Structure formats: C-alpha cells, structure tokens
Amino acid sequence: MMKIKRQPQSPLGQAVRRAIRANGKMLPLATAISAILATPMVHAADAATAAADSGALGEIVVTAQKRTENLQSVPISIDVFDTQKIEQLHVVSLDDYVKLSPSVSYSRGEGQGGNGQPGTSHLYMRGVVSGANENHSGSQPSVGEYLDEMPVTTIDGNVDVHIYDVQRIEVLEGPQGTFYGASSEAGTVRIITNKPDPTKFEAAFDVDGNHVQHGGNGYSAEGFVNIPLSSNAAVRVVGWYEKDAGYIDNVAGTNAAACIQNGVRTYQTWAQFYGYGTTLDPVTGCVDSAPLGKGAQSNAAYVKNNYNTVELRGARAALKWDPVEDWSITPTVMGQSMSNEGFFGYDPAVGDLQVTHFGPEYGDDNWMQSALTVNGKISDLEVTYASGYMKRTTHSIADYSDYSEFYDKLYQYGQYWHDNAGAPIDPQELVVSRGSFEKWSHELRIQTPQDWVVHATLGGFIQRQLHNIYEQYVMPGYDFTDPYGRVGSPTPNPDGLASDTSQPFSTVPGYENTIWVTKEQRVDRDKAIFAQVGWDITSQLSLNLGERYFWYNNSLQGYYGYASNQGICFSGPTASVPFTPCTDLSKQTGGDGNVPRVNVTYKITPDVMVYATFSKGFRPGGVNRTAEKDIGPYQADFLTNYEVGWKTQWFDRHLRWNGAAFQENWNNFQFSFLGPNSVTIIENGGNARIRGIENNIEFQPFKALDMNLDFTFLDPRLTKNYYGCTPGSSVSCPIDIAPITPAGSNLPISSKFKGALQTRYTFNSVGDWAPFAQMSYMYQTQALSQFKVPLETYQGPQPAYGLLDLIGGASNQSGTTAQLILTNVTDKRAQLSRFAACSPNVCQQQYISPAQPRTIGIKFSQKF
Numbered sequence: 001m002m003k004i005k006r007q008p009q010s011p012l013g014q015a016v017r018r019a020i021r022a023n024g025k026m027l028p029l030a031t032a033i034s035a036i037l038a039t040p041m042v043h044a045a046d047a048a049t050a051a052a053d054s055g056a057l058g059e060i061v062v063t064a065q066k067r068t069e070n071l072q073s074v075p076i077s078i079d080v081f082d083t084q085k086i087e088q089l090h091v092v093s094l095d096d097y098v099k100l101s102p103s104v105s106y107s108r109g110e111g112q113g114g115n116g117q118p119g120t121s122h123l124y125m126r127g128v129v130s131g132a133n134e135n136h137s138g139s140q141p142s143v144g145e146y147l148d149e150m151p152v153t154t155i156d157g158n159v160d161v162h163i164y165d166v167q168r169i170e171v172l173e174g175p176q177g178t179f180y181g182a183s184s185e186a187g188t189v190r191i192i193t194n195k196p197d198p199t200k201f202e203a204a205f206d207v208d209g210n211h212v213q214h215g216g217n218g219y220s221a222e223g224f225v226n227i228p229l230s231s232n233a234a235v236r237v238v239g240w241y242e243k244d245a246g247y248i249d250n251v252a253g254t255n256a257a258a259c260i261q262n263g264v265r266t267y268q269t270w271a272q273f274y275g276y277g278t279t280l281d282p283v284t285g286c287v288d289s290a291p292l293g294k295g296a297q298s299n300a301a302y303v304k305n306n307y308n309t310v311e312l313r314g315a316r317a318a319l320k321w322d323p324v325e326d327w328s329i330t331p332t333v334m335g336q337s338m339s340n341e342g343f344f345g346y347d348p349a350v351g352d353l354q355v356t357h358f359g360p361e362y363g364d365d366n367w368m369q370s371a372l373t374v375n376g377k378i379s380d381l382e383v384t385y386a387s388g389y390m391k392r393t394t395h396s397i398a399d400y401s402d403y404s405e406f407y408d409k410l411y412q413y414g415q416y417w418h419d420n421a422g423a424p425i426d427p428q429e430l431v432v433s434r435g436s437f438e439k440w441s442h443e444l445r446i447q448t449p450q451d452w453v454v455h456a457t458l459g460g461f462i463q464r465q466l467h468n469i470y471e472q473y474v475m476p477g478y479d480f481t482d483p484y485g486r487v488g489s490p491t492p493n494p495d496g497l498a499s500d501t502s503q504p505f506s507t508v509p510g511y512e513n514t515i516w517v518t519k520e521q522r523v524d525r526d527k528a529i530f531a532q533v534g535w536d537i538t539s540q541l542s543l544n545l546g547e548r549y550f551w552y553n554n555s556l557q558g559y560y561g562y563a564s565n566q567g568i569c570f571s572g573p574t575a576s577v578p579f580t581p582c583t584d585l586s587k588q589t590g591g592d593g594n595v596p597r598v599n600v601t602y603k604i605t606p607d608v609m610v611y612a613t614f615s616k617g618f619r620p621g622g623v624n625r626t627a628e629k630d631i632g633p634y635q636a637d638f639l640t641n642y643e644v645g646w647k648t649q650w651f652d653r654h655l656r657w658n659g660a661a662f663q664e665n666w667n668n669f670q671f672s673f674l675g676p677n678s679v680t681i682i683e684n685g686g687n688a689r690i691r692g693i694e695n696n697i698e699f700q701p702f703k704a705l706d707m708n709l710d711f712t713f714l715d716p717r718l719t720k721n722y723y724g725c726t727p728g729s730s731v732s733c734p735i736d737i738a739p740i741t742p743a744g745s746n747l748p749i750s751s752k753f754k755g756a757l758q759t760r761y762t763f764n765s766v767g768d769w770a771p772f773a774q775m776s777y778m779y780q781t782q783a784l785s786q787f788k789v790p791l792e793t794y795q796g797p798q799p800a801y802g803l804l805d806l807i808g809g810a811s812n813q814s815g816t817t818a819q820l821i822l823t824n825v826t827d828k829r830a831q832l833s834r835f836a837a838c839s840p841n842v843c844q845q846q847y848i849s850p851a852q853p854r855t856i857g858i859k860f861s862q863k864f
Contacts, residue, residue, distance in 0.1 A: 055703030125187035127716030144184035175617025177595035185617035210857030215247030246306030269414030271295025307342030363396030520558030546597035711755030815863035
C-alpha cells in the first residue's frame with residue numbers, strides 16, 4: 001500500500017485530532033463527534049502533534065481506467081475491496097462481495113433444470129435488469145466480469161472465483177463501454193490477483209473449520225508462496241480446497257397443492273389409466289390415491305439430511321519476468337473445480353430448509369484460464385498486450401417432477417407419454433445438462449504518460465466465444481438408471497419412453513427415454529477499437545472524451561425439440577452439430593455501433609473532486625432459438641447514463657466520502673419470455689428509467705477504529721407499457737389489450753435500498769498479540785421476483801432482510817492470526833431469490849434460495 005503525502009493540517013483537522021486525543025486518551029466516537037461539532041474553527045496547532053501519526057486513511061490504488069491511479073482521482077463510482085478488506089471481511093466468494101456491494105444484485109440458476117447451486121449466479125448492477133436472464137441461448141450479460149486483464153464473462157452464469165491471495169476487487173458501477181465493451185452495459189466487476197514479486201520471498205496459509213446451524217460441518221485450506229527466481233523474475237503459486245456444509249434436507253414431506261403426501265406424489269393421468277384416482281380433491285385437484293408404479297412415486301431413495309454440499313478445489317500459478325528495463329512478461333494459469341450435490345432452495349410448504357424431491361441432483365463446474373500480459377515502454381509510450389483463453393465445462397442433473405406434475409394436472413400432459421406397449425411410463429422427469437464454453441480474447445493498447453497536458457489511451461480488442469449447449473429431458477421409466485452416470489450407466493429401458501415412432505410422442509432418435517433434446521452450438525464474435533483522450537485544461541479542470549466502435553456477429557445452429565421436430569428439419573446435411581437427428585435451427589445475425597463517453601472533472605481542493613459524466617453501455621444482439629419464421633433476431637440494446645459524482649476527503653483525511661447521483665435511460669431493451677413449447681424468446685421493446693444515488697463513507701477517527709458505510713437508493717421503473725405482443729397485430733392481441741406490465745412498474749430483482757455497514761476496532765496489545773473485534777451488517781428492502789405482473793402474482797416478492805456478521809480475534813507480529821467468525825448471527829432466513837421449476841403460473845410450487853443459516857467458524861492464518 002502506498003503512503004500518502006501528508007498535507008498541512010487544517011484547523012478543522014486539528015480540532016478532530018484534539019477531540020480524539022483529548023488528555024492523551026482515545027475518546028468514544030460520540031464524544032469525538034460532539035467535540036467536532038462544537039468547534040467550528042480552531043486556529044492553533046501544535047507542531048509535534050501535527051507531525052505525529054494520526055492513523056489517517058491510506059491511499060487506494062485502482063486500475064479501472066486501464067492505468068494505475070489513486071481512487072480519489074478516478075471519475076467513476078467504484079466499490080473497492082483491497083487485500084486488507086478482503087481478509088478482514090472474510091470475503092471468499094461471489095456471494096460475499098455481492099452482499100457488501102449495495103449497487104449489485106444477483107439471482108441464482110433457477111428452474112428449467114437449475115438447482116440454484118453456486119456457479120450459476122447472474123450479476124446485475126444499478127437496477128438494470130428485466131428479469132433473470134438465465135437461458136443459454138439468451139442475451140449476453142449486462143455486467144462484465146474480469147480476472148486481471150481478461151474478460152471471463154459467460155452467458156450461463158458468472159464464474160464464482162474463489163477469493164484468496166487477491167490484491168483487490170473493483171466493482172465499477174455504471175456503463176463501462178469505452179474500456180470494457182460488450183456485456184459491461186451496466187457495470188463491471190474486476191478481480192485483480194497478487195502478482196509475483198522478484199524482491200522478496202513470502203508465503204502464507206489459512207485453515208478454518210465451521211458448523212452450520214441446522215446443517216453440517218465445513219472446512220477449508222488455502223496457501224500461497226512467492227519465490228524470487230532472480231533479481232528480475234519470480235513465480236507465485238496459490239492453491240485452495242473448500243468443503244461447504246449442507247443445510248437443506250430432502251425429506252418425506254407434504255405439499256398438498258403439489259400432490260405430495262408424506263413423500264409420495266400422485267399424477268392424475270397416470271393413476272386414472274390404471275383405474276385409480278377417480279376422485280379429485282376439490283381444493284388441490286390431486287387424485288385421491290394411487291399405488292407406487294401406477295400413478296404415484298416415492299422419494300424414499302433420495303431422502304437425505306444436509307443435502308446441498310459443495311466441494312471446491314483450485315490453483316493458480318504465475319510467472320513474472322522483466323527481461324529488460326521497463327518491460328515485463330506475466331503468464332498465468334488458473335483453474336477451479338466445483339462439485340455440488342442436492343438442491344439449494346427449500347419448499348416453504350414442506351418446511352423450513354426442507355424439500356421433497358424425487359430424483360438425483362448434483363452438478364460439476366470446471367474452468368481453466370490461461371493468460372499472458374506483456375507491459376513495456378517504447379520511448380514515452382506505455383504498451384500493454386493481454387491475451388487469454390478460457391475453457392469452462394458444466395454438467396448437472398436436476399429433478400423435474402414438478403413439470404410432469406403441473407403440466408399433467410393443468411393440461412393432462414401425461415396422456416402423451418407411453419411406452420412401446422401404449423402404457424403410460426413412470427412420470428419421473430429429469431433434466432441432464434452439459435455445457436462446454438470457450439473464450440479467446442486479445443487486447444492491445446498504447447498509452448501516453450498521464451502527466452502530459454493531453455494524454456490518451458488507444459486500443460483494439462477481439463474476442464470469440466464458443467458455447468456447445470446440451471440439454472436432455474429424460475423420462476427414464478420404472479427401471480431407473482442414472483443418465484448422468486454416477487449411479488449407473490444409461491441403458492435402453494423397455495419400460496421407458498416409446499422408441500416406436502408410431503406412438504404419438506416417442507423418444508428423440510439416438511437418445512433413449514428422452515422427450516426433448518437441445519443440442520446447439522453458439523458462437524459470439526466481437527471486435528472493437530477504442531480511445532480515451534484527456535486534456536488537463538488547468539491544474540484543477542480536466543476534460544475526458546472516449547469512444548468505442550464495435551462490431552459483432554453471432555450465430556446459433558443445431559437441434560432443439562421433440563422427436564416430432566424432425567418434420568421441420570432443413571434439407572441438406574443431416575446434422576450440422578454432431579449426434580443430433582438433424583438441423584432445425586441455423587441462424588446468424590450481426591451489427592455494429594459506437595458508445596461514447598464525455599467526462600469533466602474539477603478539483604476544488606487536493607482532497608475534493610467533483611465530476612460529471614455522459615456515457616453509454618451496450619449488449620450485442622443475437623439469434624432467437626426458434627424455427628418460427630416471423631421471429632427474427634433481437635438487436636443490441638443501449639444504456640445511456642447521466643451522472644454527477646464526488647470524491648472527497650475531510651478532517652485531515654480521517655473521513656472519506658465518495659458518491660454519485662445518476663439517471664440511466666434503458667430504451668428498447670432486450671427481455672425474455674416463453675414462446676411456443678416453452679422456448680425462450682428474446683425481443684426488444686422495453687423502456688425503463690433508473691434513478692439513483694450511491695454513497696461510500698469511510699471514517700477512521702484514529703488508528704484503532706475503522707468504519708465504512710456503503711448504501712444505494714434506486715428507483716428503477718418501466719416507462720412504456722409491456723404487452724407481450726404488438727396491440728392490434730392479431731385476434732389474440734387486439735388494439736385494446738391491457739398491458740401485462742404497465743408503465744410505472746418497478747423493475748425486478750433489485751431493491752430500492754441496499755446498504756452495508758462495517759466497523760472494526762483493534763484493542764491495545766496484550767503481550768505480542770493485538771486483539772480486534774469486527775461487526776458487519778447489510779440490509780436491503782423488498783424486491784420483485786418477476787418482470788411480468790401476472791407471474792409476480794404467483795411467485796411473490798423477495799422480502800426485505802438484514803444479515804449480521806461478527807468476527808473477533810487477535811494477530812501478532814509474527815504474522816499469526818486466530819479468529820472466531822460468526823455469520824448470519826440472528827439466523828435470518830433471508831430470501832436471496834424465489835423461483836419455480838418452470839413458469840410460476842404453471843409450476844405453482846415455489847422455492848426459496850436462502851442465505852446460509854447461522855454459521856460459527858474458527859480460522860487460523862500464518863504469514864511468512
């Protein structure tokens with residue numbers, strides 16, 4: 001951490017010092033503040049006191065604008081977690097920094113084969129969200145994610161990087177179109193790792209164990225070593241292992257509305273075929289009874305406590321080599337493997353932290369990234385080349401019996417699914433998903449020295465993303481074998497779905513016992529050139545102009561649908577994607593455009609800066625996953641941002657107050673809905689306006705006490721009626737149709753208020769040990785769970801909640817730290833999201849993804 005140059009102490013700063021150090025003792029904060037308020041101006045100073053260490057706030061360095069700068073000089077709204085904050089707040093995952101970032105909201109993978117597991121989170125910023133965009137063939141994300149210089153944004157969910165030996169996390173709020181381009185429409189999250197250091201050897205390890213109330217035990221081990229190889233080279237190796245305890249129980253429970261009684265679920269069509277269930281419950285619509293195998297199924301084989309465990313392992317290795325003066329080459333390789341079991345939500349109708357599910361549920365998420373960064377100077381110009389390759393593979397299986405139940409209950413769905421003899425097959429349905437994602441990216445930029453009166457950054461960027469998508473909706477029949485391969489191998493089942501094509505609905509050719517297959521290849525290509533030019537008009541006034549010109553080309557091809565979809569397959573090659581019956585989807589789209597940025601900054605004093613910004617962000621357009629002729633591609637959407645902000649330090653830099661007020665116009669934005677056969681369709685047409693104010697206040701009255709308050713107010717509203725169709729276009733969409741979501745409605749998922757408060761106090765040393773105590777509290781107001789009002793009626797809003805964490809411990813001068821960590825102290829059942837297995841007006845069985853219950857842990861750290 002760089003030391004800030006001490007400025008001459010102001011009279012008010014002297015008043016702060018005297019209030020804090022009155023009589024040579026630390027006074028309580030309330031007394032200090034009272035003394036400050038009672039002393040509007042003090043005109044004398046003691047030279048010795050002025051020279052003493054006051055414990056002022058240190059400088060925070062960021063690289064948000066692709067160059068190293070003091071946070072207080074960067075005209076962007078940024079939340080920063082540096083190494084110290086990351087360690088103090090016990091930030092180890094995406095969940096942790098999202099919880100403490102007031103402008104960020106998120107949802108987990110929900111329904112349609114999602115178990116809500118880690119690694120399926122989708123980030124949103126400043127309320128720019130029209131719904132949980134979680135379809136693999138849907139829109140690109142609106143929030144970018146970077147690991148060092150490389151974009152690691154993926155369509156199927158943000159990469160949940162384990163946070164260890166990380167220099168800082170930068171949360172850049174608002175459009176970052178000039179420097180970060182596509183998918184940084186609403187903001188960007190940057191994870192910057194610690195780099196190899198040739199000047200010293202250092203190492204550390206951390207171990208911890210914890211117990212989750214209502215659940216099991218977890219533990220983790222982490223470590224790193226930095227080894228100088230010579231005076232101009234070093235290597236840094238990092239590794240981690242984590243086992244997270246489960247706290248959701250799969251029980252033989254009851255949800256009468258979902259036709260579940262004591263772990264047994266009945267199905268109307270199946271039961272009536274065999275002569276059972278002739279009477280329906282007048283309230284629930286469920287059959288009165290049915291025996292197992294003839295219209296009913298049991299979850300006895302899957303009953304298990306602490307159902308949702310996670311196992312995580314990973315490593316990172318980096319080499320830094322400075323071959324000549326002013327040049328540095330840094331290759332990095334990082335990989336992570338995550339395995340989970342169970343379901344990460346509970347059914348409130350069954351019980352607290354309980355579900356009743358009827359099949360195997362687990363998944364794997366593995367990714368690897370290799371990157372190369374070259375930095376150097378040519379004369380006065382700084383040159384940076386950054387390239388990377390990322391590969392991510394995901395596998396999962398999910399119980400989908402809710403879909404079978406409710407489609408049968410509402411639409412007699414079960415009559416279509418028979419075996420070769422014409423008898424209904426077992427109603428159990430599973431979703432087996434596999435994904436293979438690859439990303440290549442290259443960026444070259446040239447920068448002039450920052451101290452030039454006119455300084456600039458020029459660059460070019462190219463990226464290609466390849467996504468192989470595979471989803472198999474399986475009805476395995478009575479002789480169940482695990483199609484994922486963990487319990488057994490998938491084998492043909494004579495009691496499974498009909499393979500005889502004379503049956504009305506038979507298995508998709510080549511896929512045993514499978515009612516639906518999605519097997520597609522998606523390719524997203526992006527190119528851009530960008531520039532930002534700054535002019536220091538005076539020592540106080542600066543003007544910055546930025547522009548990014550971009551080109552994109554996206555394609556989607558392959559097969560999706562039932563066996564009957566072969567009737568609409570294209571002529572020509574049998575299948576463009578291997579192992580598919582044929583090709584019924586082959587589309588491509590492209591476009592180009594530009595996003596500008598205009599910024600003016602004015603430094604009133606060295607510690608007070610204000611700025612005004614006009615900027616834009618964008619997401620590329622794409623292809624709709626449907627063969628319907630009248631549904632074309634969707635176009636790029638843009639977010640226009642008007643922002644004023646301030647970066648200030650007060651009381652001799654004991655108080656830092658940064659903030660921004662903004663209005664963002666999101667016109668013709670992309671939104672998704674379920675079209676024919678429940679296939680996701682993306683269209684443009686929504687208009688929204690988001691107003692908000694962000695504040696970050698950090699106060700360190702003296703060295704031992706540090707307080708940080710972050711909070712955001714948002715007002716995200718739809719400004720145009722949403723109809724779901726064009727009024728007057730058809731009989732089903734008359735000119736006088738009522739809007740599904742009227743103008744003035746709030747956008748979903750983001751809360752109107754979210755705040756986080758952290759306080760840490762370090763006590764006087766006891767021998768070699770310095771004890772400390774820390775409190776962290778976050779609170780957010782209610783948020784809607786759905787964009788469409790009718791669906792919100794079924795699903796309901798996400799209630800307001802607050803979470804309290806406490807940490808206590810001690811450190812010594814030998815680098816040893818021992819901590820007692822208590823999270824979610826009040827055991828609040830905070831609802832991180834609400835969802836159903838399919839559209840909530842059909843699958844009327846709600847699930848809640850909760851915050852982890854009260855957890856107590858012990859952590860031991862040693863630095864060398």
